Amino acid sequence: MPPELTLSQVKLTLRHLERKAVIYIRQSSPKQVREHLDSQLTQRTLVGRAQSLGWHPERIDVFDGDLGQSAAGSQARDDFKALAAEVALGHVGIVFGWQVSRLARNNAEWYQLLDLAALFGTLIGDTDGVYDPRLYNDRLLLGLKGTMSEAELYMMRQRLNAGRLSKVQRGEYVQRLPTGLVRLADKRVVKDPDPQIRHVIALVLAKFEELGSCSRVLRYCKHHDIRLPRRQVSGATQGDILWRPPSESAIGGIITNPAYAGAFVHGRRTSDPTRQQPDRRTPAMVRRPRAEWHCIIHDVYPAYISWGQYLANQARLRDNAQRYTEQGGMGKGAPREGAALLQGLATCGLCGHRMRVAYRPRAHYICEGMYRTFAEPTCARLDGPSIEAFVIQAFFDAIAPAQLETLDEVLTQRQRERHRLETYHQQQVSQARYDATVARHRYEHVDPAYRLVAAELEREWENKLRALRQAQEVAERFAHEPCEPTLTAEQRRQLLNLSQTLPDLWHRDPLRHEQRKALLRSLIARVIVTRTAADRIEVKIVWVSGHFSQGVVIPPILRQREMTGYATMVERIHQLWRDGQRDTQIADTLSREGFRSARSAHVSAATVLKIRKQHQWVSRYQQHRLADKIDAMWTIRGLACHLGVGRDWLYNRIRSGWLCAPDVIRRPPYGHYLIRNDSELLGRLRAEVNQRCRVESASPP
Numbered sequence: 284m285p286p287e288l289t290l291s292q293v294k295l296t297l298r299h300l301e302r303k304a305v306i307y308i309r310q311s312s313p314k315q316v317r318e319h320l321d322s323q324l325t326q327r328t329l330v331g332r333a334q335s336l337g338w339h340p341e342r343i344d345v346f347d348g349d350l351g352q353s354a355a356g357s358q359a360r361d362d363f364k365a366l367a368a369e370v371a372l373g374h375v376g377i378v379f380g381w382q383v384s385r386l387a388r389n390n391a392e393w394y395q396l397l398d399l400a401a402l403f404g405t406l407i408g409d410t411d412g413v414y415d416p417r418l419y420n421d422r423l424l425l426g427l428k429g430t431m432s433e434a435e436l437y438m439m440r441q442r443l444n445a446g447r448l449s450k451v452q453r454g455e456y457v458q459r460l461p462t463g464l465v466r467l468a469d470k471r472v473v474k475d476p477d478p479q480i481r482h483v484i485a486l487v488l489a490k491f492e493e494l495g496s497c498s499r500v501l502r503y504c505k506h507h508d509i510r511l512p513r514r515q516v517s518g519a520t521q522g523d524i525l526w527r528p529p530s531e532s533a534i535g536g537i538i539t540n541p542a543y544a545g546a547f548v549h550g551r552r553t554s555d556p557t558r559q560q561p562d563r564r565t566p567a568m569v570r571r572p573r574a575e576w577h578c579i580i581h582d583v584y585p586a587y588i589s590w591g592q593y594l595a596n597q598a599r600l601r602d603n604a605q606r607y608t609e610q611g612g613m614g615k616g617a618p619r620e621g622a623a624l625l626q627g628l629a630t631c632g633l634c635g636h637r638m639r640v641a642y643r644p645r646a647h648y649i650c651e652g653m654y655r656t657f658a659e660p661t662c663a664r665l666d667g668p669s670i671e672a673f674v675i676q677a678f679f680d681a682i683a684p685a686q687l688e689t690l691d692e693v694l695t696q697r698q699r700e701r702h703r704l705e706t707y708h709q710q711q712v713s714q715a716r717y718d719a720t721v722a723r724h725r726y727e728h729v730d731p732a733y734r735l736v737a738a739e740l741e742r743e744w745e746n747k748l749r750a751l752r753q754a755q756e757v758a759e760r761f762a763h764e765p766c767e768p769t770l771t772a773e774q775r776r777q778l779l780n781l782s783q784t785l786p787d788l789w790h791r792d793p794l795r796h797e798q799r800k801a802l803l804r805s806l807i808a809r810v811i812v813t814r815t816a817a818d819r820i821e822v823k824i825v826w827v828s829g830h831f832s833q834g835v836v837i838p839p840i841l842r843q844r845e846m847t848g849y850a851t852m853v854e855r856i857h858q859l860w861r862d863g864q865r866d867t868q869i870a871d872t873l874s875r876e877g878f879r880s881a882r883s884a885h886v887s888a889a890t891v892l893k894i895r896k897q898h899q900w901v902s903r904y905q906q907h908r909l910a911d912k913i914d915a916m917w918t919i920r921g922l923a924c925h926l927g928v929g930r931d932w933l934y935n936r937i938r939s940g941w942l943c944a945p946d947v948i949r950r951p952p953y954g955h956y957l958i959r960n961d962s963e964l965l966g967r968l969r970a971e972v973n974q975r976c977r978v979e980s981a982s983p984p
Contacts, residue, residue: 302376377406393429479710504529544593545586550577632813666838708758719747817845839882916957
């Protein structure tokens, strides 16, 4: 008898034989389960070994529910969890595995099983022998085997990754191709032979270049009833092309895939262990920035667009993203329908964040970067129209030297777009007619004895005919749509010089707000605005070339006294008033000298009058009316305030003769009433006032 068997019999006791013997069978992947059947048969021979050691066949359990599961962790291995539970309950006398790697590739799981086996007296058996985890030498040997198994897993991963990266660097790594590219038998990659698929892919890429956002391309496809092709990569329909309704994710997948630019790319996504979910075998995949891609090889695949256009598309997508980042604040966002032309371009000069737009009562640019980040007050709330007027004029000045002739390009672009749509609808009709023909042939060649099959084929034929009619109706509606109107010779001459015609076209109704914004973004990268005073905004325009222009904008404000140079303006008004000028003359003089009102570029007569009244720079007549006493005599206004009555009360007593000369005189040249400041007269007036109050209080309500 071999020494190993004798040693095993020494470790075995009656208590172990009274419990169950568990045979744990596992293979790492579903492919091994399908193709490596010998490994399963070899592991099942451990049942005979358990019988040779004394276990009755009815006391031997085989755990094979983890076939096709990796042993790197226990997240997806239900049978391993059940095995650990049986050991913890004291139901298992010995656990057999062909190798330690079959039980675990992870030391945490391995030592957990060893601790349970040592605690409840369970033996571990493999192809080399039987071990008792309670014995020091056996536990040490099992620990070394577990460490070697984990190291073996690491080395296998390293070799596989190295081999994969080597093929990637040589450009020989076979990737899954997106819809629109096909790999031939000789491993060459060509565009899909189906012209309809090629046409739709090219149409989506061209419309994104024109419209600038995935949502607009989606609305375009919805409006024209354009479906997107998708090649099935698994299942019963593997390899087939399905035409599905467009979605923003599908369009985004086309725009962001570098294969359409002819580039072979590896490492766009990587696993993130922090996002591991209990019900998933592998961690979630996350996108990596382009600077961290492992490999980029150009001109490997036939390209639908150039690499430069692909980079421009990705930059536009980043600009469209309306979310804060630590480096650059908010993205520009896609141009929208709002009237604020600097939406996405306006940047706060204090904190550097993108400014949002508010439309109450008119467009304002508000910076909430510090509020969102640090809960600090908003940096600024700036008037929109005044800043936009400055930027628009700078934009016109920037294109003035250029003689831009865009008429032919616009007409050609519209013709190409209509031709694309016409080709698409024709291909849809041709494909639907072909599908209907195939369905008819299938129905005609079926044996009438198979009624159920014939009924199903007839129903499929009817569906294909219905789809053909729908495609023909859509094509007919498109054919009857009016073509774009052509320009007259006069209009062609007007548009020949864009630098002269653009300012006129800018303010016309046909030019929409989003089109104006797109024109500004074609030359302007950012507009940095900073309030330097209550009525001064410093504007810095950063052009796409990297150069910048700057200037100062004077926006309308609420209070005149906050205007720059207000004290000088007040002094100048006083000087002109003393020279005898009227308010309209003063306002014209101030406007010519460069002064302005709070809400206007010119000084109005109402503003001059308001300032004069605040400083009591009024005429002799107004001075008499506003004074309380003149030459130690009461005015009507002053005495009425002193007695606490209205001025009409005094006027009535003068008219009735109750107050008369010499107590009352009229002062030339304006004839103002003056009342003598005499204590006896004031006493009589107070008594009259008191009597009036008693009469009013005694009268019934």
